Amino acid sequence: MPRSHGRRATLVHPDADEFDVLDVLHALADPTRMTIVRTLRADPERACGTFPVDVAPSTLTHHFRVLREAGVIRQREDGNRRWTALRFEDLEDRFPGLLDTIVSAYGRQTGSATT
């Protein structure tokens, strides 16, 4: 059976000038994804499995895709692992102050110091 697409599906990352702020807001309006982003705001890059979230691996993959397609994160392959990083510069370029304002609003709400 012609399984045309190998598993390494060449991760799709939108260009910075294609970002849609509504997609970014939607991507961030979820506790699991917000945790991912906050974790990345502290660490520059992490392997997929090392995030302090409590969902099944396949669910995590789903959340990464939402974030990636909104332009919030970038993922790259390294052997068996997939590394995830914030696209902070790109976001800052297109929507200045947006990410930090949102992240620090969440930090204020939860009482944690993230800024």
Added chain:
Amino acid sequence: MPRSHGRRATLVHPDADEFDVLDVLHALADPTRMTIVRTLRADPERACGTFPVDVAPSTLTHHFRVLREAGVIRQREDGNRRWTALRFEDLEDRFPGLLDTIVSAYGRQTGSATT
């Protein structure tokens, strides 16, 4: 038939210290609701039917409820009309800079000057 609840259902508005930033983001991650908010950012208060959106009246009521329950807008009765205003001070108090950063990001994206 005991139709216990009169139509005037005493509009529910959360206190500012109950705002959830995830709810606010979700409320704003919709084009219709974003249009409502941007319109209110320019005008202090408007009647429900005067927003430049293209949805059915009942759909509009739904969007107002989402915004209201997230703490983004306040609504008050006046005779037959319902007036809608941004809860800008309350939002600013709880999540400094959040609303304007988001609204101006959207403005930047659509090319309109909203800041």
Added chain:
DNA sequence: CCTCTCTTTCGACAAACATCGTACATGGGT
């Protein structure tokens, strides 16, 4: 080659969501 770990894809499911049409309530005019 075989196995173990990491991560993805697929299929399924229930819950939430945006949308609408219809019916109804309220209040202002005539």
Added chain:
DNA sequence: ACCCATGTACGATGTTTGTCGAAAGAGAGG
């Protein structure tokens, strides 16, 4: 009293979403 304008509530519908488990791919190491 009647009608019209404004806006809501309800019920229905189709779509999106978050979640999972099972199966499988890819690389590392024995």
